[in-house]
Amino acid sequence: MAPSENASLFHGLKFFLTRTLSRDDVAELQRLIELHGGIVSSSPAGATELVDYDRLDSRRPEWVSFDFIKDSVVSKRLQNPAKYSGVVFSSKPIQLHIKGRVRYSVEDDARLLLFAKSRGWQSLKPMPASAWKVAENQHVTNHTWQSMHEHFKKQLQNKTLKEQRAIMANASEIIRARLQQQEDQKEREQATRTSPSTTAPESPKPTTPASKGSKGSKGSKGSKGSKGSKGPDQGAPSTPATSSPLRRQIREKARQKRKRTSSPVNVEEGKDNEGHGDITSGAVYFRSVSAEMTADPSKLQALFHTSTMEGSRRRQENNSESAASDSRESEEPEILAQDSSNIRTEQQTGEVDVQRATETETDEIICRLQLETNQPTPVVVHTLYSCSGDAGMARAFLKGALPSGMWSPEDDLLLVNLIVDENIDRSAVDAAVARGDFASMQVPRDTSAILDRVQFLR
């Protein structure tokens, strides 16, 4: 509204919209940027890169969350981009005065996620304890490495990308509010100090001039929510969280006498095999998995690399019960439990004409396959997924055949771009096929087959 007054808000500024942003976000951001005199660049060179929260990285200050644009527009002032980059998380966590144990705040969670990502962590995979020792040294949070390790494993490791984004967004908002408050405080102090002389308060603060009054839509610090109590200037005596360093050292030494272990990654599947984590309602998790993946290709990768590959390989090897409880559940318990509403059972090529089974129908299909093939639910469900919902093909596979229409995780990975780009049409796929983009697929596939699969994965 009233574009005239803000038409130059982003004047002379260039922004690059990262591919991973949703189409809606891209459209909205592009509109806002251009409306306010900015330029949307087609390449990241020389431009501020607008990303989603989960992509923030303290080592890439030029990556800024898209809220920077929105907040700037709302407050009608150019915000400080640094406050919207991963840099905000690189500040040291506030030292709370603590006795006993301290709950993890959203901020802590965000720092842990950021730390993990900076070390190449992929969703759903575990982080080695050694990494958390580094985190402790770097004061990523005020918790011990064991605590971070534990917390990450139990609370964060299985978060979906969406949840991760929410955490990061939340935390960054909290930190921004705190920084703002600190700036305001400083300003006030300065003002009172210099007030008699009436000289202008020339504080060398960065950009954000005065969003203080302007409650910047969200900047309000109600943020802390549940745990309250950690106000910025809550003069915190410097008790380093929980256990004292001394006590910790002693414990550490004692521990070093003991033996330890290390088995990289993939332990979880073996573990859940006997632990039968969430297998409960194994039904129809694949529909939601594909939805997740559409929203985020990296999830596809993570999921497939770990679980699916493992699962299918094992199935092929021994096609027996042991393969049953394979991994997936341990990997994606939440997705599993999610909406089990619709699955696509078949689809036509070309035009989007997708038939979806109802929940009941889906259950029926799965139950029937279970009965006919004597395979447990997770295996049946996973096979259906690999067969794009084709019950006949799944049946054949479960009975020992190796239908050519099945999709391997590696093949699916080649489709990531197609899945992300909702506008993809047949000619584009034709071109990709001609280019040999899918040459590495285990089974040669034509455009129709590829479109079908993309449709299914969406």
Next chain:
DNA sequence: TTGGTCGCGGGATCTAGTGG
């Protein structure tokens, strides 16, 4: 074989919420 590392299970302890 030894020593180091890691993952996991599970117990102890603490906090927050709830009800009497």
Next chain:
DNA sequence: CCACTAGATCCCGCGACCAA
């Protein structure tokens, strides 16, 4: 205010794995 409970955090011990 107190007792109780649930959930979170912290810590320990053990077995498995790996490299020297």
